[in-house]
Amino acid sequence: MSSKSQRAILEKYRRHAFMNLSLTSMEGEEWMDMPEFDGHYAISNYGRIWAAPRPIFSTSGQLYFTRERMRKQNLTRYYNSYVKDYTDQLSVHLRYEGKNYGFKVNRLVYHFFVKPLDTSNERLPVIHRDGDNCNNHYDNLVLMTGTQLYKHILDLQRIPRSGRRSTKGKRTTWSPENSPRPIIKYSLEGKKLKTYTSVAEAAADNQTHRGNIRAVASGKLIQSHGFVYRFQGDHYRGEHADFSYEKPVTQYALNGKRLNVFPSVKQAGVVSGIDSNTISKCALGKARIAGGYVWRYGDNPYKGEFDGQIRNSAKTIQQYSLEGKVVGRFSSVNEAAKETGFSTATLLDCAYKRSKVSHGFVWRFAGDTYRGEFKDYRAGRPVTQMSLEGKVLKTYHTIEAAAKASGLTSDNIQKNVTGANRTAGGFIWRYAKDSEVRKLPAYKPGTYTKSSHGEKEVIQYSIEGKKLAVYSSITEASRAIGLSGSGIAVALDSDHRSSGGFVWRTKGNPYRGLLIKNPPANKAKTVSQYDLKGRRVAIYPSTKQAEAATGVYATTISQVALGKLKSTGGFIWQYGKGPKTLDVEAHYASTREHVRQISKAVAKYTIGGKFICEYPSIHAAAREEGISAGSISSVINGQSQSAGGNLWKLLE
Structure with a gap:
């Protein structure tokens, strides 16, 4: 586009409010805060967006403040081939707490100054009364249904009237006498229920898509939501009266024996525990079996054609200790995975000998015996822990075992072993020498129990050692307290760690207040919550519990409490049990002073x-x-x- 054309376009839009980037309000302009952005953005009844100064962290971690300004808006132009010009749309992109948000300006103005609506749901469009899509003044906006929008655009003569196309030569034109075709709604039995002037009206009245109505009327679909539609002049006399959403489905054994009949695929799935979609595929002939059975709809019986031909039927699988002792037997891999909590993929890899061991055990299909060939198998290389002076302290079978015993993460130890870090936890770590490995006792994986894989009973203690609650699993504790399950798992039975301000133990491993004498570095801090007028709203034992109660991220709560941010989630936060009221003017004084200095x-x-x-x-x-x-x-x-x-x- 030439510079002359660009200037002409700019001149065309210069009279509109969105081109006015001055901080001075226009005549009659009113402003409303956008509460989801904590007061950092506001919108006017003219459709202008104001951005307040706000703290930002650069990629290097340095804190700086943005400047007060009017947000520039994005103008998107869609070419209309019918009238040979463009349809405009104004939108704005806002950034807050590291995330980008996009909005159509007309929907924002309508939401704040006319009537609240879901700004992300565009099934009910916001339309400009005068046809000027850049005039986003609130009194120029109206909410319309699809039918109303269609009529509105027709009145503006920006689309042709719908109907059949007439072809003249190579060009397709619209016949001027064409008009929307009346459409009739019938019951499945053929009873005439209602007549509509157009497909759009029928779709709006029945809360469905125009495409569905049109597909039924043209014969591409039998029905839509239990009704039949026909264009006026195309009769329907109940030909599909026997149509049913549900078909009875029969369950067969591979030898052809009929086992059960269900009224629907859904019911068959509920009773058998097999996915209803796979049952449907089998009944339609798209798959031979589903869940080890053959399924057929009523008019298509199964007579045992696949008996002896199915090779991938369920196989019995056995679980061995590394020494070769059978510790479990399951009718299928799926059953083994369900009972143990392990994935089917890792069990199959071991059973097919693509891997030696899975989760500390050896797995074999029936008839393929394991005799202890991997009894000396070790999951990872042994590591040695040394003092900073170079004294050998202890050798562990694996990095994971060292991490659990020392309270460090396996990642930190791994980095030290490979030379990425100088130390880890105040110690030096390296791979063990052969002489150190020979002194280790025989390696034994942890004893398998159902509770050791996802169903551990966990006990919650205060830092002082008071027993607070008992939960059947980490998952239940996580849901009850509002902490992450991984955080509880890392702290579980650790002498050096807590999670969420609490100590966590399994049954038989009591806690007696050891961390009171040696408090962990990550000890939870009490945090106070204030509204933007400075009134204290609540006090929480930790930022994690504050997050669970309010839905505001714990990381941003911490940033406010540390003074790096001024507010988040529409609240001010302070560590400790703060006063009942805050001096809000003093709280924001440093921000205003900084903005003054940088402006x-x-x-x-x-x-x-x-x-x-x-x-x-x-x-x-x-x-x-x-x-x-x-x-x-x-x-x-x-x-x-x-x-x-x-x-x-x-x-x-």
């Missing part, structure tokens, strides 16, 4: 160094000069020589 005036010079004029800020200069604020900043920071054909300097 410095900027001077414009000729390339020869002659002073031309000054502006109150970089953004003001950018707006007036028609260049980007970033290009002016680059000159001020010494990254560029000029911007817009001029030199720029900050005024002290």
